[in-house]
Amino acid sequence: STQLAARAAYLLRGNDLGTMTSAAPRLYPHMWSWDAAFVAVGLAPLSVERAVVELDTLLSAQWKNGMIPHIVFANGVDGYFPGPARWECRKLASNAPDGPDTSGITQPPVHAIAVQRILDHSRRHGRSTRAVAEEFLNRRWPDLVRWHRWLAHARDPKETGRITLYHGWESGMDNSPRWDRAYANVVPGMDLPPYRRADTSIVSDPTQRPSDREYDRYLWLVEQMRRANYDDFQLTSVMSFAVEDVFVSAIFALACEVLADIGEEYKQPHADVRELHGWAERFRAGVVATADERTGAAKDYDVRLQRWISTETLAMFAPLLSGGLSRHAERALLNTFEGPRFCGHPDLRYALPPSTSPVSKDFRPREYWRGPVWPVMSWLFSWAFARRGWAERSYMLRAEGLRQASDGSFAEYYEPYTGAPLGSMQQSWTAASVLDWLG
Ligand code: DGY
Numbered sequence: 001s002t003q004l005a006a007r008a009a010y011l012l013r014g015n016d017l018g019t020m021t022s023a024a025p026r027l028y029p030h031m032w033s034w035d036a037a038f039v040a041v042g043l044a045p046l047s048v049e050r051a052v053v054e055l056d057t058l059l060s061a062q063w064k065n066g067m068i069p070h071i072v073f074a075n076g077v078d079g080y081f082p083g084p085a086r087w088e089c090r091k092l093a094s095n096a097p098d099g100p101d102t103s104g105i106t107q108p109p110v111h112a113i114a115v116q117r118i119l120d121h122s123r124r125h126g127r128s129t130r131a132v133a134e135e136f137l138n139r140r141w142p143d144l145v146r147w148h149r150w151l152a153h154a155r156d157p158k159e160t161g162r163i164t165l166y167h168g169w170e171s172g173m174d175n176s177p178r179w180d181r182a183y184a185n186v187v188p189g190m191d192l193p194p195y196r197r198a199d200t201s202i203v204s205d206p207t208q209r210p211s212d213r214e215y216d217r218y219l220w221l222v223e224q225m226r227r228a229n230y231d232d233f234q235l236t237s238v239m240s241f242a243v244e245d246v247f248v249s250a251i252f253a254l255a256c257e258v259l260a261d262i263g264e265e266y267k268q269p270h271a272d273v274r275e276l277h278g279w280a281e282r283f284r285a286g287v288v289a290t291a292d293e294r295t296g297a298a299k300d301y302d303v304r305l306q307r308w309i310s311t312e313t314l315a316m317f318a319p320l321l322s323g324g325l326s327r328h329a330e331r332a333l334l335n336t337f338e339g340p341r342f343c344g345h346p347d348l349r350y351a352l353p354p355s356t357s358p359v360s361k362d363f364r365p366r367e368y369w370r371g372p373v374w375p376v377m378s379w380l381f382s383w384a385f386a387r388r389g390w391a392e393r394s395y396m397l398r399a400e401g402l403r404q405a406s407d408g409s410f411a412e413y414y415e416p417y418t419g420a421p422l423g424s425m426q427q428s429w430t431a432a433s434v435l436d437w438l439g
Pocket of ligand 1: 070081169174199
């Protein structure tokens with residue numbers, strides 16, 4: 001396992017572009033928002049200083065409205081589509097930052113978790129490392145709060161306690177069955193400017209990636225945003241895709257709680273901490289409100305069709321992250337997570353949660369978010385379970401996650417039955433998960 005940690009550290013160094021770590025060498029040659037947070041979690045045990053740099057780079061691309069964009073483009077790096085020329089945020093969006101080129105959408109708010117891991121690790125070191133971490137926190141605290149405030153306001157204007165997304169990419173789970181119905185409503189216009197995918201020339205088996213039909217819709221949504229100048233208020237009415245994402249909402253509740261804890265411990269302004277506690281409560285309740293009383297399973301909501309979206313995917317477990325279910329419902333949901341519909345399915349190679357249940361009709365064992373096991377999700381559940389006091393469950397996920405990782409490919413996702421590595425190899429956040437587990 002020290003050897004595995006060394007290989008993971010070597011991988012992150014290899015993907016290091018200087019002040020950012022690319023999400024993966026060829027497929028994702030830039031910085032992705034939630035990837036960067038997980039990467040910082042993995043860098044923290046190696047170097048608190050370098051982990052701080054990673055988050056500083058991300059936050060230097062924060063939009064003027066507070067949004068952290070889903071991609072920060074590395075200077076002069078080609079080979080990814082859609083790149084800056086397709087988004088054109090600086091030209092079209094008054095909120096775009098003056099600094100680096102970015103995309104015009106957001107991604108799940110896991111960043112507070114990274115800040116906490118950095119502060120935790122810094123305490124194991126001497127005064128100068130601790131000072132680096134604390135200086136970072138004091139300097140970036142207002143930006144972190146602005147980020148959370150933007151999510152709570154711009155993405156939950158009606159205060160339902162759930163975050164609205166206007167692009168499946170914002171969920172991080174691009175082609176999950178969760179969004180199939182909502183995407184059926186996205187009809188690409190005849191005037192969708194032509195484009196050429198880059199991903200399928202890198203991942204040579206196209207069935208591991210979203211389909212061309214799906215991509216047309218992804219690009220059409222980008223086009224709708226461009227025409228609305230990426231304006232928060234306009235998006236609420238012009239976008240043909242609008243969903244309340246229960247998983248992102250649970251992550252947000254958790255992140256608000258984590259940030260509030262940090263704020264209390266490191267003496268940040270009381271008013272901020274109070275606001276964060278308030279959001280944590282609102283979003284925890286928003287998540288629980290979607291859950292089935294008996295099974296505890298949570299749902300997304302399609303804002304355009306005005307109907308609930310029930311799927312047997314990771315989304316149903318959102319309340320396990322944020323808490324608040326009745327004891328009975330929570331026990332039922334844990335049983336589902338560990339039982340034969342998910343981690344306990346008899347044919348699984350490792351007892352880790354697949355992105356979609358193997359017994360669901362939507363399950364595709366090799367197709368991106370339609371079935372494969374994503375190590376970073378195993379990490380997130382294992383971290384959250386530890387936080388909730390479920391040490392044994394957390395430990396089991398870690399043990400199984402490390403067994404899966406021992407093939408050394410650090411793949412983006414894995415085939416649940418065979419354990420075959422899929423998608424991009426040398427994915428940074430996979431290495432980062434391993435480093436935190438072994439750190
Ligand atoms: C991609 O390009 O596949 C990413 O998931 C979009 O952010």
